[in-house]
Each structure stands twice: as C-alpha cells, then as structure tokens.
Amino acid sequence: MKKYMILIIAMLLSWAGIYQSEAQSKSKRNYLVEIGKPDKLYSKILDEKRDIWVNLPESYKADGSRKYPVVYLLDGSVQFNSLATVYNNYWGNYLPDMILVGISNQTNRTRDLTTSKVETRRGAVYNNENGGAENFTQFIEKELIPYVDSKFATTSYRTLIGHSFGGLFTINALINHPHLFVNYIAIDPSLDWDNQKLLKQAKAKLQSESFKGKSLFVSLSAEQLHMQNAEITLENVMQDTTEFTLFARSIIDFSNFIETQKQNGLSFAWKSYPNDLHGTVPLPSMRDGLLFLFDWYQLESGQMFSNPETPLAELLVLVKKREEKLTQHFGYLTPPADEELFNMGGYMYMQFGQMKKSYAFFNMAIKYYPKSANAHDSMSEYYIAQNDVENAIKELTIAYEISGRDMYKQKIDKLKSE
Structure with missing residues (x-):
C-alpha cells in the first residue's frame, strides 16, 4: 500500500468520504470494450449465440473468497454504458461492489422481451415476431445465470433492469418468476402491450401473493405524454381515453395500484421525469432506481x-x-x-x-x-x-x-x- 498517501487522505476525509473518493478515483473505464469485457455463449433454448458484457468490481480477485451480487441489464449493447456510469459514480458509499452483466437483445428484441403474442397493435397488423419472453426467461434462468455463476464469484442476490419492452419483461419476471431476482428496475415499461394483459395479471397477483423481500422501481418519461396534444400533462393524462396516452396511463395505473397494496410486502417506488423522453429516461432512472434499491446500504454515522x-x-x-x-x-x-x-x-x-x-x-x-x-x-x-x-x-x-x-x-x- 502507498502508506503515506493513505495517511494524508485519511486525515483529511471522513470514513464515508474516503470510500466514495476511492471509488471515483478508480473509475478508469470509458467505452463498452473497456467498461464491459465482451463474451458470448451459445443458447440451446434460443438456438443462437448471445453476446454479453461483464464488468467486474475493482475489488474482484479470481482466487479470492469474496462473492458478489449481480446486476443483469437487458439491451446491454445500448444501455451498458449508462449503467456503468451510474455504478462508477455511486459505488462505495451508496452502492455495494457488484458484477454488472449486459445482455444483448439485438438479434430479435421484440421476440425476446414481449410477454404475449399479438397479431395487431395500435390498430394495424403487427408483423414482428413477438411473445417470446417466457422462452427468453428460460434462457436467463437455465443458461445465462448458470454460465455467469460458473465463471465468476457470484451470489444469488440479483437485480434485473429493463427499458421499454425490457421494462415489460422485468415486471413479468417479478410477477411470474420471482425466484430469479431480488430487485427490479422497470424503465418506461410497455405495460400497454396486448391490451394491458400483463398489467391485469399483475394486479391480480399483487393483491393475492406475497412479494416480501422484493424491491421494484418504475419510471415514466413524461416529456411527451401525447404525441399530438401538448396540453396533456401528468395532471390530466388519466382523463384521456385515446390510444396515444395508453402507454403512460398503463404505467401510472400500475404504479398507483401497487401503492394501495401494502399487504404484499413489495418495496416499491416510482418516479416521473417531466424533462425526459422515452429514449433519454434510462440514465436518470438507473441512478434513482439503484439508489432506491440500495438505500439501506449507505453508511450511517x-x-x-x-x-x-x-x-x-x-x-x-x-x-x-x-x-x-x-x-x-x-x-x-x-x-x-x-x-x-x-x-x-x-x-x-x-x-x-x-x-x-x-x-x-x-x-x-x-x-x-x-x-x-x-x-x-x-x-x-x-x-x-x-x-x-x-x-x-x-x-x-x-x-x-x-x-x-x-x-x-x-x-x-x-x-x-x-
């Protein structure tokens, strides 16, 4: 150790401040090839190769005895940089050491992430292959998680993050496969999918089943709630009945409903972002979501x-x-x-x-x-x-x-x- 430098730092900074400063000073990664080591595995379930990216914490030692929680991120090829940015800024005093795993959904994103099959969407024929979320969940459970666990020192404390269709997938994982993950961040989830089919199913389960020990953060981009009517705001959007606001109304309906179901034990928070569009909301959502999920981790006193x-x-x-x-x-x-x-x-x-x-x-x-x-x-x-x-x-x-x-x-x- 660089003893004298540490002594000087220790005299100047507090216990918590030292840790956070170290976290930030060690942040040396910039782009995808640096923040996440590329890897891939062949999936028998999907019958294709799947790209992943893995970011190990600074403290990780291949021959060590320490094990780490894991964050799994859908759309990793697009969103991994945002996740790494948030993690590198808040690791230490706010977030624990964790392994980050980005999953590619570039091959057939709609197929992977949508939770039921539809033939029409928004009044038109829908030709994209869809409805494969259960199959993709099987890939994550039976192939991806075992693969990551076999290569790295992991624990079963897992977090899942998804945006848009990925947010829909994330909520489906919570509702129908709660054994896989502890924490969930659903960013602008497409709960309008298939006439709100998953939303209706989720309401029934949130009323009757226990989600004790689970945590969910949901976000809504609110810059443009109605594509053709700028007068639609968060205050009046629930009074609108057009297809244009179904996306936002579904998220608000879901979030308001959860807040009435305290008996199920789910730790829940949601937030709207009035200055963000659908494409910009992932970054602030990851920040606020992770800080909410790990609010108990921060050092007291x-x-x-x-x-x-x-x-x-x-x-x-x-x-x-x-x-x-x-x-x-x-x-x-x-x-x-x-x-x-x-x-x-x-x-x-x-x-x-x-x-x-x-x-x-x-x-x-x-x-x-x-x-x-x-x-x-x-x-x-x-x-x-x-x-x-x-x-x-x-x-x-x-x-x-x-x-x-x-x-x-x-x-x-x-x-x-x-």
Whole structure:
C-alpha cells in the first residue's frame, strides 16, 4: 500500500468520504470494450449465440473468497454504458461492489422481451415476431445465470433492469418468476402491450401473493405524454381515453395500484421525469432506481469514525450493527465494509496515535478478509510501529504464504537483519 498517501487522505476525509473518493478515483473505464469485457455463449433454448458484457468490481480477485451480487441489464449493447456510469459514480458509499452483466437483445428484441403474442397493435397488423419472453426467461434462468455463476464469484442476490419492452419483461419476471431476482428496475415499461394483459395479471397477483423481500422501481418519461396534444400533462393524462396516452396511463395505473397494496410486502417506488423522453429516461432512472434499491446500504454515522473522540466500543457497535444489517438484506453473511476501508481506518487511527483503534481496524480487515495478503501486511506495519518485530514478521510471513510475492519476503529479511 502507498502508506503515506493513505495517511494524508485519511486525515483529511471522513470514513464515508474516503470510500466514495476511492471509488471515483478508480473509475478508469470509458467505452463498452473497456467498461464491459465482451463474451458470448451459445443458447440451446434460443438456438443462437448471445453476446454479453461483464464488468467486474475493482475489488474482484479470481482466487479470492469474496462473492458478489449481480446486476443483469437487458439491451446491454445500448444501455451498458449508462449503467456503468451510474455504478462508477455511486459505488462505495451508496452502492455495494457488484458484477454488472449486459445482455444483448439485438438479434430479435421484440421476440425476446414481449410477454404475449399479438397479431395487431395500435390498430394495424403487427408483423414482428413477438411473445417470446417466457422462452427468453428460460434462457436467463437455465443458461445465462448458470454460465455467469460458473465463471465468476457470484451470489444469488440479483437485480434485473429493463427499458421499454425490457421494462415489460422485468415486471413479468417479478410477477411470474420471482425466484430469479431480488430487485427490479422497470424503465418506461410497455405495460400497454396486448391490451394491458400483463398489467391485469399483475394486479391480480399483487393483491393475492406475497412479494416480501422484493424491491421494484418504475419510471415514466413524461416529456411527451401525447404525441399530438401538448396540453396533456401528468395532471390530466388519466382523463384521456385515446390510444396515444395508453402507454403512460398503463404505467401510472400500475404504479398507483401497487401503492394501495401494502399487504404484499413489495418495496416499491416510482418516479416521473417531466424533462425526459422515452429514449433519454434510462440514465436518470438507473441512478434513482439503484439508489432506491440500495438505500439501506449507505453508511450511517460516518462522522463518528473520523472523529478521534469517538470511543472504540461505540465504533465496534456500529460496525457490528452494519454487518447485521447488510447480512439481513443480502441474505448471507456480509462484511460490514470493504477491506481497504478497514485498512484506511487502521492507518488513520495510527496517525492519531490511537493504537487500540488502529489495531482493532487492522484486525477486522484480517477477520473479514483472511485471505488478503494486504490485510496482514498492514497489520505488520502496526506491529512495526509498536516495535514488535516478532509479530510483524509473523504477519508478513502469512502475507508471503498467501501471495508468494517477493516484496513480503524482502520485508521479512530486512526486519530479521536489523
């Protein structure tokens, strides 16, 4: 670690601020080939090859023990850049480390994402192949998710994001396949499809079934609610009965209905965007949607960690409460913070001369990330500051055994020679 740079940063920034700053400083990706590694798999279900893009978090180590939640994004070839932009800006203090997977729907988008088959649409013959959402869901469940899980360190805490027909597909996944995902973002969903067939089905299930533990965010682009009448606004659109407003009315009807069904346990929010069109609404929707889905993740009482007057006992209570909260939401034992955050706390308190706090934070880094050579290396620096060469060598030896890096061997030899 660059110890002195970390010490300076730690003295200047708060606990939460450090983490967010690190997140932003590590953002080095620009375009699709950089933000998402291209991959593809052959689908027997679809009988075709399917392109995907995978973005791994900065902390990802192929040989590590840590596993990550996954965000699956429909229309990945178009929308992946927006998702990565939001993630890179809010990762850390607001969003957890996650694996992002973009799925291509370029081959036959309408077929993939629409939930029932129609022959006419908006009063005209509809010739596009459609109604294949169930088949595409089978591809995701039986081929794509197992493929991603086999290649990367994933958990079953999954989020699905879709726009337009993809939003329709996303709501269908929640209503009819709730075991696949925990979180859902439906961006301008096409709930008008097939005379609102899915909307009607969703209302029935939202009344009678439990969606406890699930979260849904829905968005509506409201810049142009009626293509031929600029006087139609959010305030009066539900009084309109023309085909032109059916799209918006379906989303509003769906959202208003969910808000009356508190008994089903679904965590829900929706938002209209008066300055966005259908094509521009995905970016702000992803931002607001992810922040809503993970509002519980944000670090509480960050100022208490940067305040040298906070007793160690209080800090340990806060850390434990955060671990319990994250574990409750994710559904599996979850470290309360990133390894580097513990390390930074250790160096910060060392600089303050508060060695008990320093030791506690270095020790937590080892506790939660026992296979991290860096965590043991940081603890060795604590022991060096305490003139405890014997324990410093022990920690460096563990770091060397984990990583095999010569730098740790050289540090050991130097300490032994002094």
